[in-house]
Amino acid sequence: MPDYYFSEPQRQSGVGLVLIFATSLYHIGRNLWVLVFYFAFKEVDQRMLFFGGAALMLVLLLSLGYSILYFLNFKFHLDEKNQEFVLQKGVFSSDVINIPFEKIQQVNFRRNILQRIIGVYSVVVETAGSQDKEVEIKALSEEKANLLAEKLMARAEEERAETSVEVEEDPEKIPATTAKAVPQWEHKVQLWTLVKLGLTSNYLRGVGIIVAFYFTLREQFMFNDELAAQLQEPQVYFSQGKYLFIIFLLLVGMLLTVGETVVKYFGLHLQKYKDTLQVEMGLRNNTKVNLKASRIQLLQVLTNPIQKKMDLFQVKISLASSENDLEKNQVKIAGLPPKVVQQVKNYFYQTEIRENFRVKPSKYLLIRRISRGLIPLVILSGFLFFYAQLVMLSWVVGIASAYVVLLCIYNFYYFRRLQLGISEEFLIRYSGVWVQKEEYLEVFRLQAVSVSQPLWYKKRGLVNLTFHSAGGDVDFPMVKKEEVQPILNYLIYKIEVTEKAWM
């Protein structure tokens, strides 16, 4: 009879041992594969082979022993008396990690390929405000994982409700067996949608991956001079057909981008339950995240004109994070039609967002951006003054004027898009020329407000605004001080009068 209250220290599922062993083998393999390569290319005599084999056996045995000890020493339980989650681990040293229930932010599931094969889940407990940002229990059966997650979230919720002034409504909830009922709504993103998404994304990422891959590969092979020499050769071919090479690179970049998108968002499945939005996705690393409306700090909706036509929107959700790596604590969901985006927003924000007015940046922003864009041109013409005989002037004039036209068009749209919507409860920042972004920030989630003013803005009475939230900052440049000061006073007033817990 399993312990459904997790009150006693307990180990992971037995198959967890397989996982730990396989993971350690994987790490060994990853660190030693260059060595293996080296042996494969060298002439090896019998003595070498024997010692090599013996060493390998030793390494395997040691890592097996390590894995067993690791498995045996890895225990977790819920300490009801001290109101905390306790995890003990360590082979040579022994670590005890205590997480008070109220510090628990999120409990998520994660599965890599191996975990899926042996049928276990990782349970990841995320906390706020400590260096050990997350704690992972790598091998639990589905049933146990679900149960543990539910328990932890329920306890966390209870703890918080006790400490915060405003008790969350509906007191009839949290009978631990709310179990996974039927979702109120759900949305699945099809494979074809993901392919479309990949095709309409930025290929430069894909190209970047190739370049990074090439460099790591080269670094790994530099141990061996012969191989390095062999690798040098292909470059000669490429330099003969530069344009072909660039097209090739773009094609591969495109394929990689599509591949990356598919792998990342494979099987994306949104399920809305009574008090949580469950997001499941990923091919290589399958994650399942439970998002609670009360935790969402910042919401972004992104799209580009092509994707907009195809009803593909991306939603980025920022949760409270302790450190400055705000990017990390973000959940990205892509390929959603506007209807689902609206549903997600409705869940997070119950109230309808009605903008009262919009703040627009001063026209000096446009002037400044264009004049900054002209700086390279000025430098270039400075060079031309000295080296004028080297290039055709007509070419330079042509390219330069095309650049200026593009610069003006781009910045004009940048300037026109950049707006700050203000409603009673929300700040909404609109931005982006190609990738169009809408950021939603609830006023009561604001942590602080900053106004900055470089000396040279003073004459024109302009300021830059920064709204600090626990999910990241929202900046807005160059606005008239006298225009925004009442708004800021209002926002500060709003923060100060709410007793709603921001987290």
Added chain:
Amino acid sequence: MDPVASSEFSNFELEVASLPRVEEVKLHPISKKYLVKLQVGTSISFMFFAVGLFLGYTFLSAQFHTYLFWAAILLVLLFGWSIFNNVMYVKKSGYALREQDIIFKRGFLFEKTTVVPFNRIQHVTVERSFLDKILNISSLKVFTAGGSGSDVSVPGIKPETATSLKEEISGRIYNHA
């Protein structure tokens, strides 16, 4: 519970004009002793460059001397600017506590004012560096959940004032928690 926070408060047209105004708050200046600290720091870092230049002058051949001359002029200009900037920084910086928040304004070339409501403060500390102890000043640090951007560190406050400010703020945080 605050009545305004509940359903009663929901008209955006509330007299925005009658709300307390951040811009009208009179700020407390920060101590002139902090200026001494800044100037000492600046002087020390420029001393290193000066020593470097001097060593270059004695050990490098004469052909570099013109470069060194220009570098020295640049250094003097930069030093002068930094000294001036420090003076203006201290002159322009200031803080104020209101009933519900702390306001901190700092900077000369880039002036920045941050307002942190007490009900968003995670914790408050008072810190003193070595120089602070000699000069008998301390800094009041206010931490929020909004990352380093919204954390506020007010330098150059008398230790007694800093401690009482800290107590005052802590008390007000607890009222909200």
